[in-house]
Amino acid sequence: MVQARDTQEKLGQGTPMTLRERFQSDPTLRLLDENLPIILWMTNADRSDFFYNRRWAEFTGMTGKTITGEMWLGLLHPDDRRAVVDSFETAFSRRRTWTMGYRLMHRDGTYHWMEDMGEPCHDAGGNFAGYVGNSIDVTERREALQKAQSANDALELRNKSAALISQMNDDLQVCKTLGETSPLIALYMQRLFPDNPGAVFLINESRSLVEMLVEWGESHIEPAFTREDCWALRKGKIHMVNGPGTGVLCEHLAKAVDSSLCVPMIAQGDVLGMTHLQASPLQNGAIRSVESCRDLLVALSDDLALNLSSIRSREALREQSVRDPLTRLYNRRYMMESLDRELARARRRKLHVAVVMTDVDHFKRYNDTYGHHAGDAVLAGIGKFLLTTLRTEDIACRYGGEELTLIMPDVDPATLGHRLNDIREKIAELQLEHLSQQLGTVTMSLGVAIFPTHGDTATELLQVADAALYLAKNAGRNRVVFAGHEITEATEKPHTD
Incomplete structure (x- = not known):
């Protein structure tokens, strides 16, 4: 940061000149203008005059143009403009240090994240002379932090998901009947996939129908259908449609959806049924794709298959022990x-x-x-x-x-x-x-x-x-x-x- 008191000593002397003329006339200031690797900016006390150094012109692509305040405003991201202006107006009126992060248009048309800081400066007589400040392009640093945060978030999500699956397995192991598993599976599925509706299906004893065991969210899927209606059950492997035109939707969908994921549940070579997931809009309008849930659903389906197969076997044995055969x-x-x-x-x-x-x-x-x-x-x-x-x-x-x-x-x-x-x-x-x-x-x-x-x-x-x-x-x-x-x-x- 260029110190305000150093600059004001250079700017508070001599006859009235524009800020650019003063920078051009003073060797030290001219050196800052030409070689400083960060954006340097200044404005006078009534904001009728603005100065940006050569780095700003190179960044924005406005070399050789007369700099105005409106020009800087026009380069601000529309979503940031109002907040930046209000913040600067407040600091300027109170003669206080101003700091702000915002997005500024680069010469290639993309927006870069900037960290800006400005301080009030005074002339030799102690009168308020305007503001001097600098802007630093922090886009790469911000992206690196976001990637690190995303990696941490993904790790935290995996750990949380693993813990939930472990809890679900513990609960399922004490279930005596398939009917008892329904509320448990619904509870854990809703927690594991809060943004994606779906369902779990089992093939009935006669192998003629695939029947819904549990559903969460508003999934557009039939409660019962034949194995031929599901591509995953036909192929014996995952079937995913991750957006319009990326694949053929299964026939068991009661309503066309943009994205769907079907994962067969297989235990000891026997296909028990399948898990199903759909994409749905989030509150902010975005969509959590089914592709991002694929690995988790596959791991979950393997565990569900083993648990449900074990429960079905125990249930069949118990039925034999408590039923009269005739x-x-x-x-x-x-x-x-x-x-x-x-x-x-x-x-x-x-x-x-x-x-x-x-x-x-x-x-x-x-x-x-x-x-x-x-x-x-x-x-x-x-x-x-x-x-x-x-x-x-x-x-x-x-x-x-x-x-x-x-x-x-x-x-x-x-x-x-x-x-x-x-x-x-x-x-x-x-x-x-x-x-x-x-x-x-x-x-x-x-x-x-x-x-x-x-x-x-x-x-x-x-x-x-x-x-x-x-x-x-x-x-x-x-x-x-x-x-x-x-x-x-x-x-x-x-x-x-």
């Missing part, structure tokens, strides 16, 4: 676990739980009339019907032999009878076959106990429901009987087919 209903052990759980929940929330004991009427006749396996066909048909008819929260179990048990949480006792009669009537309408032979009408008797009205424990409720079933059998079968006052006499009498 009816596909839950077995007796799972029934007891579920009943205890639902009763505990009902106690906390003060809800009703229905326990329904059911029995196929005249079950032995099917084996005697149509063969030994006809009874199995009846039970399998009823099991299939119940699995597709009951509510999601209802639990249908095979209690033993031809007896089935229904656990129905959060029921309304006033409407439960209508629901159970509807089930009973629809079972009677089933067209069941064995070895291409119609098995005739199948009817069932149902005995009902309700928590907490008819019992407080699983054992009590099962006994009361079984007693109600006995009453239904004795009353003529093919009916629903709720536990009532007569149960006390009936509980000790074993019922027969």
